[in-house]
Amino acid sequence: MTRVSHPIKNASFIQPEAKRLPHLPLAVLLASFLLLATIYNVVSTPFEAPDAIGHFYYVVHLLQQHRLPVVPAESPPPHYEHEGAQPPLYYVSTALFIRTLAAPLGLNLEDADAPLETNPHSTCGKPGVRYNVAYLAHDPHRERLPYQGRVRVLHVARLWSSLLGMATVAGVFAVTRLAFPDAPQAAWLAAGLTAFTPEFLFTAGAVSNDNLVTALATWGIYVALHTLRDGPRWPLTLALGLISGLAALSKLSGALLLPLFLLIIPLAVMLHPVRREAKRLHPIGREAKRLYGRDSSKGSFPYLLTDTLRAIVGHCMLVVLLFLALAGWWFFRNWTLYGDPSGTRPILDALSLRQEMSIGTLIRELPGLFRSWWGVFGCTVPPTGVYLPYLALMLGGLGGLIADRHRLRREWPQVATLLTWLVLLGVSYTRWNWAIHAAKGRLLYPAMASVAGLIGRGWTHWTDRRRWLSPALLTLLALGAAGMPPFMMAPPVEPPAIYPAATDIHPQHQLDGRFGPDIALLGYDLRDTSLEPEEELDLTLYWQALGQPAANYTLAIQLVSAVPAETDLLINFNTWTGGGNYPTGLWHPGDVIADRYRLQLPDDVPRAQGWLLQIALFDLNDGVRLPVTLEETPIDGAVTLNTLRVGASNPEAMAPSKAERLASQCVSADGPCSYPIDFAGGVALDGARVTKKAQALDVILWWRSTAPLANDPVVFVHLYDSAGQLIATADGPPLAGGFPVSLWQPGDRVRDQHSIPLPEEGERPSQVGVGWYDPATGARLAATTADGVRLPNDVVLVPLPSDVRYPPTP
Numbered sequence: 001m002t003r004v005s006h007p008i009k010n011a012s013f014i015q016p017e018a019k020r021l022p023h024l025p026l027a028v029l030l031a032s033f034l035l036l037a038t039i040y041n042v043v044s045t046p047f048e049a050p051d052a053i054g055h056f057y058y059v060v061h062l063l064q065q066h067r068l069p070v071v072p073a074e075s076p077p078p079h080y081e082h083e084g085a086q087p088p089l090y091y092v093s094t095a096l097f098i099r100t101l102a103a104p105l106g107l108n109l110e111d112a113d114a115p116l117e118t119n120p121h122s123t124c125g126k127p128g129v130r131y132n133v134a135y136l137a138h139d140p141h142r143e144r145l146p147y148q149g150r151v152r153v154l155h156v157a158r159l160w161s162s163l164l165g166m167a168t169v170a171g172v173f174a175v176t177r178l179a180f181p182d183a184p185q186a187a188w189l190a191a192g193l194t195a196f197t198p199e200f201l202f203t204a205g206a207v208s209n210d211n212l213v214t215a216l217a218t219w220g221i222y223v224a225l226h227t228l229r230d231g232p233r234w235p236l237t238l239a240l241g242l243i244s245g246l247a248a249l250s251k252l253s254g255a256l257l258l259p260l261f262l263l264i265i266p267l268a269v270m271l272h273p274v275r276r277e278a279k280r281l282h283p284i285g286r287e288a289k290r291l292y293g294r295d296s297s298k299g300s301f302p303y304l305l306t307d308t309l310r311a312i313v314g315h316c317m318l319v320v321l322l323f324l325a326l327a328g329w330w331f332f333r334n335w336t337l338y339g340d341p342s343g344t345r346p347i348l349d350a351l352s353l354r355q356e357m358s359i360g361t362l363i364r365e366l367p368g369l370f371r372s373w374w375g376v377f378g379c380t381v382p383p384t385g386v387y388l389p390y391l392a393l394m395l396g397g398l399g400g401l402i403a404d405r406h407r408l409r410r411e412w413p414q415v416a417t418l419l420t421w422l423v424l425l426g427v428s429y430t431r432w433n434w435a436i437h438a439a440k441g442r443l444l445y446p447a448m449a450s451v452a453g454l455i456g457r458g459w460t461h462w463t464d465r466r467r468w469l470s471p472a473l474l475t476l477l478a479l480g481a482a483g484m485p486p487f488m489m490a491p492p493v494e495p496p497a498i499y500p501a502a503t504d505i506h507p508q509h510q511l512d513g514r515f516g517p518d519i520a521l522l523g524y525d526l527r528d529t530s531l532e533p534e535e536e537l538d539l540t541l542y543w544q545a546l547g548q549p550a551a552n553y554t555l556a557i558q559l560v561s562a563v564p565a566e567t568d569l570l571i572n573f574n575t576w577t578g579g580g581n582y583p584t585g586l587w588h589p590g591d592v593i594a595d596r597y598r599l600q601l602p603d604d605v606p607r608a609q610g611w612l613l614q615i616a617l618f619d620l621n622d623g624v625r626l627p628v629t630l631e632e633t634p635i636d637g638a639v640t641l642n643t644l645r646v647g648a649s650n651p652e653a654m655a656p657s658k659a660e661r662l663a664s665q666c667v668s669a670d671g672p673c674s675y676p677i678d679f680a681g682g683v684a685l686d687g688a689r690v691t692k693k694a695q696a697l698d699v700i701l702w703w704r705s706t707a708p709l710a711n712d713p714v715v716f717v718h719l720y721d722s723a724g725q726l727i728a729t730a731d732g733p734p735l736a737g738g739f740p741v742s743l744w745q746p747g748d749r750v751r752d753q754h755s756i757p758l759p760e761e762g763e764r765p766s767q768v769g770v771g772w773y774d775p776a777t778g779a780r781l782a783a784t785t786a787d788g789v790r791l792p793n794d795v796v797l798v799p800l801p802s803d804v805r806y807p808p809t810p
Helices: 023-043 052-065 081-085 089-105 149-179 184-195 198-204 210-230 234-248 252-271 285-292 301-338 345-350 359-364 366-374 384-403 405-435 441-463 469-493 658-663
Strands: 497-499 509-515 519-526 536-545 554-561 569-576 592-600 609-618 628-630 633-635 639-646 677-679 683-693 696-705 714-721 726-729 749-757 765-773 796-799
Touching: 023 149, 023 184, 023 198, 023 469, 052 081, 052 089, 052 149, 081 345, 089 149, 089 210, 149 184, 149 198, 149 210, 149 405, 149 441, 184 198, 184 441, 184 469, 198 210, 198 366, 198 441, 198 469, 210 234, 210 252, 210 405, 210 441, 234 252, 234 301, 252 301, 252 405, 252 441, 359 366, 359 405, 366 384, 366 441, 384 405, 384 441, 384 469, 405 441, 441 469, 509 639, 519 609, 519 639, 536 609, 554 592, 569 592, 658 683, 683 765, 683 796, 696 714, 696 765, 714 749, 726 749
Parallel strands: none
Antiparallel strands: 497 592, 509 519, 509 628, 519 536, 536 592, 554 569, 554 609, 609 639, 628 633, 677 683, 683 696, 696 749, 714 726, 714 765, 765 796
């Protein structure tokens, strides 16, 4: 039998002898990828990648128990969790890789059973947060180079993932080069796009079975394209069967290669029909000769149909048999263990299923899917602006495909193959995401050759006449990928600065505080004591581990209203120490920790006032605060570090309203006076009003700061009788001490209130006098009217309301 040339016009494949692979540039690209993946490996916090605990402890189970796991796990955590139901090939290969390097690298799992405590304050996955991003407790002493115990084993397992990722990059290059022979730049763009996709690098620097199934799927697409180009040959079919079986043993989505290959084989046979020689023509020779003329190589239609069907069935059967030979035992095992050949039932039983789902929900989750395709690093989500260049990259590739659609018609078998594989995975992803929330781009990475290949092919439309554009795009992609670890991944999980001795630090405010027997507070830095709404409170606490703290205590940082009897909180921030990255239970005795926090104030602050900056440590399980001593004096559970001024969001809201200004009256010995009244030193009185409340008079004063004050004068509020004799007083600082005048800034407005009890007998009250005095000397602040007239005795006289009735003396 012979094969005729491609019968469909305008279908184009590059011939294998036409061009040689550019080995050196490709090697540089692969080495660059491996270097970046290693950086991601080092920077990525242990066990914080998606499902990293389950994937790693699957490998640990194989290394220790030498048998496949069963779900649910019999051992206490940490263990393989629901990942124990995953196909085993990735984990077996990882275990063999670790065992091979165990002796030269000194690998051991002596601490494999050590607990992994979750952070109760974790903000994992929330964009824009600054603290408690990590999901677990981390000891920076054990997780830094040189790694120890299970952390070292983890990084070696990640290295195996990186090597698999490198195989994927090479495969994407080979697939795109084979699929689009007339656009050689497409292969470089596709491979570069794969190698420099930050999320792909992050996944390649993590323990995840996505790495093996993606590599196998990519090379499976390569063999499928070869089959389309050369026709179904037994070595290629053998490779298709082996790859489909191995992919199914890597992850369930890899089994989708089987239906893809079963579609590719008939198409390949039709593109390369098998025809018999003339001597084997069907006996209806005359009719055959009439149909085919003297060219006996065309064969007869009956034999053509028979041979075509025989070729399709034979090659498909070989693929199916090899698939079953490699992966059939796994599906049988799942059926006997779980009653489900796919093995997804125990996974779904361990996860939270969606209660409601719709097409609209899937559409709303597309932005999250897009972000996670390009870069969501475990619990760290970069700002939205980071994704805009990648959106432009995808749109540019799509636009190029549309603009070059006429040329793509010649490459329709290749394009159809890539799109079919993408659709198969998309349907599988949608089905899985319909059951559980799984809007994760890495689940579609087995179609990386389709996505990157088509984007790369689209961009060649723009780069054909602009040769500089391809290297420029690759350079920008490489720079973006290299910038993610230091600028996006590391800062949220960076542990605090740790010093060996207390002499290495120089706090702005030194303290001698103790929280329980093992924790000392050596001092603190406070950048500003006067803040405005939406500004940041910048606080650094200096701790020292006197011993080994018994638990991971919660640190509470609060701004509590300084007004007596008020319990309002402007900030109530609970965290593990170190911003969540170095909890107290992991401190090493002798450690001195510089623990910095920048906490944003709310944008809505009703009034300007003073706030007490307080800190406390407590056990979250029972809420009991650690006992505190400050300068060897026991105090009540919390340390007040300082009093801060916070301005109002809308200072004018504290000014007297029009009605209140009309009700405000001011008199002096010379007659009526007008507001505002200026007091020497920087305070103005914009209005005053007296109201009766039961057996007391409430005096409302509207103050305004006009200049900073260095000291804290006191407001005097006096009640006089008709003869000018003092009857009662209600002296005190503004807001009962809740807003010391020394904290006031020009423009601050304070609505102050004092209550004067009415005496039960004696002279009838006549008026209230208001002013300021220095508590140290008793000297009053000079009071001047808006007309520049100084008030007698520096006192503002406010008439009483008409409803004040005073009973006569019996």
